[in-house]
Amino acid sequence: MKNKITIMEVCGTHTMNIARFGLRSLLPNSVNVISGPGCPVCVTSSSDINNALVLADMDDVIITTFGDMIRIPCDGRMLMDYKNVKVLYDPLDSIELAKNSPDKEIVFLGVGFETTTPIVASIIIRAKELGLDNFTVLCMNKVVSPALELILNDKQNNIDGFILPGHVAAITGTCYFDFITGLSGRGVISGFDPKGIMDSIEKLSLMITRKEFGVVNNYEGIVKSNGNEKAKKIVKEVFDIVDSDWRGIGVLKKSGLKISEKYSRFDAKERFSIKDRNIKDPHSCLCGEVLLGKKIPTDCMLYGKQCVPSSPVGPCMVSSEGTCSAYYKYISN
Amino acid sequence: MIKDRVDINVGAGGKQMQDFISKIIVSELGNPILNVMDDSAKLPSERNRTAFTSDSYVVSPVFFNGGDIGRLCVCGTVNDLASSGAVAKYLSLSFIIEAGASLEDIKKIVSSIALTAKEADVSIVTGDTKVVEPGKCDVLYINTAGIGFIDNGVEISSHNAKDGDIVMVTGPIGDHEACIIMSRGILKIGLEVKSDLAPLNKKVQELLSLTKDVHVIKDPTRGGLAGALNDIVSNSSVTANIIEKDVPFSDEVKTLCDVAGFDPFYLASEGRLVIVGRPSIEGAVTKVFGPKARNIGNIKKGTKDVLLSTNIGGLRKLRMMDGIQVPRIC
Numbered sequence: 078m079k080n081k082i083t084i085m086e087v088c089g090t091h092t093m094n095i096a097r098f099g100l101r102s103l104l105p106n107s108v109n110v111i112s113g114p115g116c117p118v119c120v121t122s123s124s125d126i127n128n129a130l131v132l133a134d135m136d137d138v139i140i141t142t143f144g145d146m147i148r149i150p151c152d153g154r155m156l157m158d159y160k161n162v163k164v165l166y167d168p169l170d171s172i173e174l175a176k177n178s179p180d181k182e183i184v185f186l187g188v189g190f191e192t193t194t195p196i197v198a199s200i201i202i203r204a205k206e207l208g209l210d211n212f213t214v215l216c217m218n219k220v221v222s223p224a225l226e227l228i229l230n231d232k233q234n235n236i237d238g239f240i241l242p243g244h245v246a247a248i249t250g251t252c253y254f255d256f257i258t259g260l261s262g263r264g265v266i267s268g269f270d271p272k273g274i275m276d277s278i279e280k281l282s283l284m285i286t287r288k289e290f291g292v293v294n295n296y297e298g299i300v301k302s303n304g305n306e307k308a309k310k311i312v313k314e315v316f317d318i319v320d321s322d323w324r325g326i327g328v329l330k331k332s333g334l335k336i337s338e339k340y341s342r343f344d345a346k347e348r349f350s351i352k353d354r355n356i357k358d359p360h361s362c363l364c365g366e367v368l369l370g371k372k373i374p375t376d377c378m379l380y381g382k383q384c385v386p387s388s389p390v391g392p393c394m395v396s397s398e399g400t401c402s403a404y405y406k407y408i409s410n
Numbered sequence: 411m412i413k414d415r416v417d418i419n420v421g422a423g424g425k426q427m428q429d430f431i432s433k434i435i436v437s438e439l440g441n442p443i444l445n446v447m448d449d450s451a452k453l454p455s456e457r458n459r460t461a462f463t464s465d466s467y468v469v470s471p472v473f474f475n476g477g478d479i480g481r482l483c484v485c486g487t488v489n490d491l492a493s494s495g496a497v498a499k500y501l502s503l504s505f506i507i508e509a510g511a512s513l514e515d516i517k518k519i520v521s522s523i524a525l526t527a528k529e530a531d532v533s534i535v536t537g538d539t540k541v542v543e544p545g546k547c548d549v550l551y552i553n554t555a556g557i558g559f560i561d562n563g564v565e566i567s568s569h570n571a572k573d574g575d576i577v578m579v580t581g582p583i584g585d586h587e588a589c590i591i592m593s594r595g596i597l598k599i600g601l602e603v604k605s606d607l608a609p610l611n612k613k614v615q616e617l618l619s620l621t622k623d624v625h626v627i628k629d630p631t632r633g634g635l636a637g638a639l640n641d642i643v644s645n646s647s648v649t650a651n652i653i654e655k656d657v658p659f660s661d662e663v664k665t666l667c668d669v670a671g672f673d674p675f676y677l678a679s680e681g682r683l684v685i686v687g688r689p690s691i692e693g694a695v696t697k698v699f700g701p702k703a704r705n706i707g708n709i710k711k712g713t714k715d716v717l718l719s720t721n722i723g724g725l726r727k728l729r730m731m732d733g734i735q736v737p738r739i740c
Binding site for chain 1: 596597598670671673718719720721722723724725726727729732
């Protein structure tokens with residue numbers, strides 16, 4: 078048995094709640110909790126952000142998006158600088174905006190993992206039902222499992238187990254995480270309140286001590302074995318699984334979503350003939366290694382100097398759920 | 411002739427401007443000093459120290475649940491003076507109006523300024539009006555400057571927190587910003603939040619008449635409670651130990667933060683104060699500000715940190731906000 082165990086959580090809400098409630102201060106020194114690739118904004122590639130900026134530059138286009146996306150810098154620009162970018166809380170408002178602005182093209186930025194993707198699928202279906210011809214989605218949605226497989230297959234990884242995202246599992250079902258057992262890994266599906274997270278860390282620690290592999294559902298009221306069949310069905314209906322570029326990590330096979338042929342008229346990339354441009358991540362930025370749990374934010378020479386929440390360099394500092402942002406706000410000096 | 415919209419001529423310095431000032435402004439706010447209508451107000455001097463402050467108000471929307479930009483521009487400046495322990499007396503009032511703004515709205519706002527100034531017992535003694543082209547401001551921006559006088563023996567400053575002091579807040583924190591977020595109508599969760607906006611100068615004077623042991627008064631406006639506390643520990647070179655479960659937040663603020671991913675420690679209030687002083691102040695603060703005032707922690711010698719003992723028993727630093735809060739993605 079090692080003297081110290083390392084646990085990785087892979088959900089932005091877990092990142093924030095562990096930091097906000099000071100949970101690390103309650104753990105023994107032998108338990109190290111780090112954050113993995115759980116924040117969808119953080120793993121969005123520079124190329125995808127550039128595509129959004131290209132769209133924002135177009136006449137008659139209004140971009141609608143969740144908040145965190147507006148502050149990611151790309152080639153010295155960010156969406157926040159554009160008057161035609163609107164931050165929404167409810168993606169369905171994009172549909173209303175499209176209905177009420179027939180002379181404008183409304184482009185919703187689709188970002189998120191399995192939790193958010195069914196919402197994006199549902200608004201695309203809704204747009205089709207309404208016959209909207211001025212609404213499209215720039216789809217950057219991803220699936221979380223290939224990133225976890227990458228970590229598990231990395232012989233250098235020092236991760237003893239995962240705290241798995243309860244919201245993702247509520248959609249996908251526990252069966253989605255079976256690959257972890259297959260790769261001799263272990264994880265506990267966790268809720269989000271501080272007691273639930275602490276309880277999951279304890280359960281995972283016991284599994285590590287006992288050298289047990291597998292996935293335990295510790296969010297039983299919400300997460301079922303097969304998940305939410307209706308949500309899974311509409312995701313399958315609207316999207317195809319494709320290879321996808323992850324910020325700081327690179328292209329992962331079958332890790333992204335593309336709007337399917339049947340709904341292609343709602344695909345902003347097709348409608349506006351957007352071609353991906355290869356944009357390099359900022360020099361010296363360690364976001365990729367932070368996302369894979371190989372480095373912690375304070376290892377990065379930009380952290381707390383050029384890279385702070387008010388002027389972030391890398392996406393892990395941009396998103397309120399990013400590892401670097403949580404570190405900066407709640408943990409380090 | 412006054413029409414139903416403010417047009418660009420109102421800011422031109424001619425007859426329309428004179429009409430606007432006399433019919434819309436002075437008719438509501440007039441007093442012997444303002445009525446002189448010189449280029450500057452002439453004020454009698456009082457007591458031995460003068461406090462002087464200025465603030466600009468650009469809130470959108472201009473009308474919100476529990477107030478409007480008019481009430482805000484009086485309360486904000488009066489509360490800044492009160493935070494220095496000053497007796498607020500005089501305000502200036504400068505409007506920058508977007509051409510096309512509804513005159514009815516401007517009248518309502520001026521009326522609200524008059525009512526709030528009366529409530530706070532301050533006089534508007536000088537001012538200015540400019541009108542800019544449509545789109546160059548959002549309906550109405552206001553700047554107010556304020557003058558107050560400080561009694562002998564009153565030494566209130568964010569530099570004065572001392573080892574052994576207690577930290578109090580005068581009521582639930584963050585309702586004003588929560589109200590503004592909800593008033594913008596983009597978060598449709600059926601939550602009604604009323605702003606805490608209020609002038610606090612009279613209550614501060616009452617408090618200072620009851621106790622000499624108040625060291626710091628700070629209004630947790632932009633940057634919220636976290637910002638106010640960090641200003642205090644930084645200026646006084648002390649550590650604040652704050653107990654999260656003792657910090658009052660309304661149910662509405664808690665719900666908003668849960669749904670949208672905001673941290674309530676960073677939400678602004680416009681009618682609350684952070685008060686630091688000897689432990690003996692607790693009774694006086696509760697007497698003046700009512701039962702919702704809370705003792706939320708204490709001050710120790712130390713490292714200019716605000717340390718928060720969380721509800722679950724963890725410990726973390728409560729830092730100053732860096733950047734802006736935006737709604738989270740999931």
